[in-house]
Amino acid sequence: MTEFTPLVSLFGGALIGLAAVMLMAFHGRIAGMTGIVASVIPPLGSDWAWRAAFLAGAVIAPALIVAFAGGDVIGFHSPMPVEWLVAGGLIVGIGVTFGGGCTSGHGVCGMARFSVRSIVATLTFMATTAATVFIVRHVLGVL
Incomplete structure (x- = not known):
């Protein structure tokens, strides 16, 4: 906690x-x-x-x-194995490339400028995060 x-x-x-x-x-x-x-x-x-x-x-x-x-x-301290952290970092890197930016660019700056593209990207980040946490915790039972 x-x-x-x-x-x-x-x-x-x-x-x-x-x-x-x-x-x-x-x-x-x-x-x-x-x-x-x-x-x-x-x-x-x-x-x-x-x-x-x-x-x-x-x-x-x-x-x-x-x-x-x-x-x-x-x-x-992360309860996840280092391999999972590296894999997650690579997946995030791919997402950043396809998404045209990261959470700080879209979430902090883009949404402040009312950029529709950034709002959609940020909603996608958040939905993907929620789905990932659900899968890791409740489907895979890792945490």
Whole structure:
């Protein structure tokens, strides 16, 4: 069971929204993590510097919050075998390619712009997630 943290979650969500708005305002770009990562991996895009900085901030910011707030680091443990995690990552990568973006691009930025394509993509992500959880837990009985 996970701890209910509405204030911390609200603050984190607000920071994600602020980062998305600032990226659009200052660079005219969508804060979709898949697109940002794709141009940092060789061959490098012409605008790789801001992309690398954005990714570095996404990694460094939580570490700074934990360091300065004195909070406990939340441990990560998955009951799934590593092979399943790798397979899931590959399936998500395929879905991102066919879906034209990831949950951050469609769900955070696209829906905020009332993009019909992003709304449909996000509904598809959510339906697929619900179906996957149902199958894994109730059909396969894994968790």
